[in-house]
Amino acid sequence: MLERAPKLKSLSTDRLRIDNDFASLPERCPDLTDIRWLELRRRWTDMTDLGKLKRALDPIWRRPNMQGVEKRLGLKVRQEILVPFASKVLHPLSHNALSPSAFLDWAASVKCTVEWRAREVTVDCSRDLVASPPAPTGPMAKMIKDISSTAHKVTLMCGGKPLHGSWASLMVFNSATKLMVAGVEKFRDFSSVPQWMAVKSHTGGNRHLPNIANLHVRDGQWVAHDDAPEEPNGVGALLGTLDRLTTLDVDTPPNVPTSPR
Structure with a gap:
């Protein structure tokens, strides 16, 4: 269905996985600016899902026609979240990972509001x-x-x-x-x-x-x-x-x- 909807701007579903199929979604739907709810399935201490999400969306959302356009992401965390955050969450070692604060800084830079569920x-x-x-x-x-x-x-x-x-x-x-x-x-x-x-x-x-x-x-x-x-x-x-x-x-x-x- 998504392959036949290149003008899609908003996508809302109970659960959308951040996997290899998602990586191609922004290319198939380049006008997509509202995506909910993406599920972070890995352990909360594994921040690679946030890194993967940024890499998929950043090339599309930084295009000239997307500058100044309000965007929204809804993220669902499947695994238990420990508060205060552990050091491995705040400062992940993997180059593929992205800390929550770094991800939110990126989101702000592309005019994206992030909503969270746990x-x-x-x-x-x-x-x-x-x-x-x-x-x-x-x-x-x-x-x-x-x-x-x-x-x-x-x-x-x-x-x-x-x-x-x-x-x-x-x-x-x-x-x-x-x-x-x-x-x-x-x-x-x-x-x-x-x-x-x-x-x-x-x-x-x-x-x-x-x-x-x-x-x-x-x-x-x-x-x-x-x-x-x-x-x-x-x-x-x-x-x-x-x-x-x-x-x-x-x-x-x-x-x-x-x-x-």
Whole structure:
């Protein structure tokens, strides 16, 4: 169908793979300026899909007749996205790869707006850092907002430094109905949960996770003890704000003794 539509300007489909067939699409449809949704199928740490996408579109979108023309790309990330981004995402080693920031810089240079969708986002608070990195700004901040608002599942990895407070305005998981909490093996790990993730909305629910119905707690041996902190903080404060929770699944490791009643 695309081979018979050389004047096509807009293409929207639920899932379009960035493969060898896509590489020839811009040549067959040189007027194409609106493409949604392209699926990034590789692991999020593999940035070669972004490099391939730029190489396919750049020769077409830099033609004289395309200068000044507004363009739009919709990208769907199939694999889990880890936030903050790992070094291999921010600084990929492969010459075929392109970091998200470099890709967004290129998109801006050809007057292209990029929209993002994600299936799953992992908030990584498990690293033992001196200071948590601040949130990005500019186009990268919009990217974080996009993936947060569209993700259906959120994983919170605990045990290290809480995510910096500047991330709070970017990470509102309105679409998420599933939450997994991992890495709370000791009571001190409670403090690795960002305080802003337990902030309540004006309705009394969680401002950042307003629609969580299913909660899965991994490594939940702390659930089996009575000596948790009396004042809820960290995980305890977070769980107390999930007012739409209907299902709780706790993985308690075998042979974990419970406190006597």
